[in-house]
Amino acid sequence: AQSVTQPDIHITVSEGASLELRCNYSYGATPYLFWYVQSPGQGLQLLLKYFSGDTLVQGIKGFEAEFKRSQSSFNLRKPSVHWSDAAEYFCAVGRPPQTGANNLFFGTGTRLTVIP
Amino acid sequence: DAGVTQSPTHLIKTRGQQVTLRCSPKSGHDTVSWYQQALGQGPQFIFQYYEEEExxxxxxxxxxxxxxFPNYSSELNVNALLLGDSALYLCASSLARSVGETQYFGPGTRLLVL
Structure with a gap:
């Protein structure tokens, strides 16, 4: 069964500092991996995704993530955080559609606070 | 290009009542998934519809x-509401057989059960 762990419930960083949000997944095969961001009271916006190929993927808003199979991780990074990045970040794992099921399993999220 | 839309944005119901939430998928998408997000939690998958079937x-x-529905829009119905059904209900749309079938989410409907 799939599962996703986001070990950090809340992270605070200073504006301009670098950011890394951790995500570990459990899945028996190569998963599809996603990072979504949720601003207060809003739906989820897709930041980036990994299906195959290059293990370093670029997303919107200057975010990137690296898939490390040996560590079952898909950590999200940003070199310089902006105040507008304050939000809740969710890592999710999906299964290849050919399995007949492509629903997403989400972690519990990491809340990012940005201080001036 | 319209994204995923949901209605209503907020809803208040009492225990035992029934509720219907609505979702219109992103243009060109044919698959709709529903998720429940309780306060402080990640979304949990409820079900997915494709070709008018679960x-x-x-x-x-x-x-x-x-x-x-034939136009790919979808409804979520919840009967006999419980207090624990209070949550943000998210709809996501995707295109079947596309690589990864990436899901795009709407803004959600916040349901409060009293």
Whole structure:
């Protein structure tokens, strides 16, 4: 069964500092991996995704993530955080559609606070 | 290009009542998934509709039911509401057989059960 762990419930960083949000997944095969961001009271916006190929993927808003199979991780990074990045970040794992099921399993999220 | 839309944005119901939430998928998408997000939690998969049929279902009781219309829009129905059904209900759309079938989410409907 799939599962996703986001070990950090809340992270605070200073504006301009670098950011890394951790995500570990459990899945028996190569998963599809996603990072979504949720601003207060809003739906989820897709930041980036990994299906195959290059293990370093670029997303919107200057975010990137690296898939490390040996560590079952898909950590999200940003070199310089902006105040507008304050939000809740969710890592999710999906299964290849050919399995007949492509629903997403989400972690519990990491809340990012940005201080001036 | 319109994204995923949901209605209503907010809803207040009392225990035992029934509720219907609506979702219009992103233009060009044919698959709709519903998720429940309790306060402080990540979204949990309820079910997915494709070609007007339930394609897969998560671990939710059959009080939760849905429908997909020929224009791909969808409804989520919840009967006999419980206090624990209070949550943000998210709809996501995707295109079947596309690589990864990436899901795009709407803004959600916030349901409060009193």
């Amino acid at each position: 394609r897969q279902r998560g671990n939710f009781p059959d009080r939760f039911s849905g429908h997909q």
